[in-house]
Amino acid sequence: MQGLEHAEAGRFRRVFADADKGEWPCAADHDAVHACTVVTGSPDSEQAVAMCDGILDLMAALFSVSGRQLRSPRRHGRAIARVRQIGMYVAHTTLGMRMADVATGFGRDKSTVMYACHLVEDLRDDIEFNQIVARVEQIVGVAFHLHDRREDRP
Numbered sequence: 037m038q039g040l041e042h043a044e045a046g047r048f049r050r051v052f053a054d055a056d057k058g059e060w061p062c063a064a065d066h067d068a069v070h071a072c073t074v075v076t077g078s079p080d081s082e083q084a085v086a087m088c089d090g091i092l093d094l095m096a097a098l099f100s101v102s103g104r105q106l107r108s109p110r111r112h113g114r115a116i117a118r119v120r121q122i123g124m125y126v127a128h129t130t131l132g133m134r135m136a137d138v139a140t141g142f143g144r145d146k147s148t149v150m151y152a153c154h155l156v157e158d159l160r161d162d163i164e165f166n167q168i169v170a171r172v173e174q175i176v177g178v179a180f181h182l183h184d185r186r187e188d189r190p
Contacts, residue, residue, distance in 0.1 A: 081140055087180075088127055088141025094179055095123040098172065109143060121152035122172055128153055130173045131180060 096103035099119045105112040106120050120142070127138045128149065135153070139146040160166040 081137075084133065084137040084141040086141075087131060087133065088123075088138065090179065091123045091127050091131075091176060092120075092142070094176060095119050095172075098175065107143065121156055122169060124149050124152040125156035125169070126172055126176050130176050 092103055092106050095101070096106055101116055101119055105116045106123070111117050124138050124142055124144070127133045127141065128135055133141070135146050135149045138144075138149045142149070156169060160169055
């Protein structure tokens with residue numbers, strides 16, 4: 037599996053198997069995540085930070101990494117950087133946030149978000165990595181109640 041430690045793969049599979057059964061995979065505060073539900077249009081800076089904060093909380097719980105490390109301006113090694121990159125990618129692709137808003141929310145430059153999105157897209161050629169990202173997209177979609185919005189559309 038490209039870009040992720042092999043030892044972590046089993047933990048990811050268990051988390052995603054629980055998600056398949058409809059079990060919440062983390063101890064994140066559901067009310068806090070619900071409060072960050074995607075709104076129409078571009079979020080303002082405060083909303084972008086709140087939405088990305090919710091994603092960072094989910095990523096920390098899903099991948100059993102420190103939220104402090106994910107939020108740190110430092111890189112903290114390849115595994116932490118990869119989890120953060122997946123979070124940026126999902127914020128942009130699943131939540132439809134502009135890269136500039138994702139950059140604000142993650143405390144990074146827009147060029148860093150662009151790099152993360154391109155890298156994750158390239159890494160999705162690996163079947164296992166693609167499955168992990170697809171599950172993260174599903175979980176974020178459920179956490180931000182995107183499934184409700186899609187069902188309401190004509």
